[in-house]
Amino acid sequence: DAKTTQPTSMDCAEGRAANLPCNHSTISGNEYVYWYRQIHSQGPQYIIHGLKNNETNEMASLIITEDRKSSTLILPHATLRDTAVYYCIVRLPWDGGSQGNLIFGKGTKLSVKP
Amino acid sequence: DTEVTQTPKHLVMGMTNKKSLKCEQHMGHRAMYWYKQKAKKPPELMFVYSYEKLSINESVPSRFSPECPNSSLLNLHLHALQPEDSALYLCASSQRTGDYGYTFGSGTRLTVV
Numbered sequence: 001d002a003k004t005t006q007p008t009s010m011d012c013a014e015g016r017a018a019n020l021p022c023n024h025s026t027i028s029g030n031e032y033v034y035w036y037r038q039i040h041s042q043g044p045q046y047i048i049h050g051l052k053n054n055e056t057n058e059m060a061s062l063i064i065t066e067d068r069k070s071s072t073l074i075l076p077h078a079t080l081r082d083t084a085v086y087y088c089i090v091r092l093p094w095d096g097g098s099q100g101n102l103i104f105g106k107g108t109k110l111s112v113k114p
Numbered sequence: 115d116t117e118v119t120q121t122p123k124h125l126v127m128g129m130t131n132k133k134s135l136k137c138e139q140h141m142g143h144r145a146m147y148w149y150k151q152k153a154k155k156p157p158e159l160m161f162v163y164s165y166e167k168l169s170i171n172e173s174v175p176s177r178f179s180p181e182c183p184n185s186s187l188l189n190l191h192l193h194a195l196q197p198e199d200s201a202l203y204l205c206a207s208s209q210r211t212g213d214y215g216y217t218f219g220s221g222t223r224l225t226v227v
Contacts, residue, residue: 034215036216041223042220043118043204043206043218043219044157044204044206045218046217049215085156087156101170102159102206104157104158
């Protein structure tokens, strides 16, 4: 699976948009970009994923560049409860012999401040 | 039911004890996973089960012994652990096909004394 690079930490003011970048320059054509977050001492929580197109759900938006070498997770109106470690992961889908395992990098510690 | 349930939430065990961690899901997922997470580190994959068969063992020491008795249950048997095995142990499940995400449990906080 391709490796990802994320900033170690970021701050965001409450109510503002949080934009979390991720570089995945070695991503292959059939690898998906996934975002998870982990609030202190809880299990990781799925946020969103995409392949080529931008995606939006009730939690966040995912913007993937046209060359797919980077992406940005957008939390449109960050709250204090969004303080967490955010992981960007690229993985293959389960498909034939592919295991499609989720391998975590170091993530970005997002601190939302009042 | 859209949850992965892990029990116990906390466990303290001695180095000579035998204990088991339990994970249960009723979402019909046919892939299940064990991860280990040390403090301030990302989760590390330990084992992958696919259709109740062990498909990946990430070179985990034999003092950790996984078991998948049926499609809803995943156990992790622990024996002769070391203090450095103290960690948060996370279970996850997913569909076996396609691009679906994982659902994680809240973990078992293990302390080896």
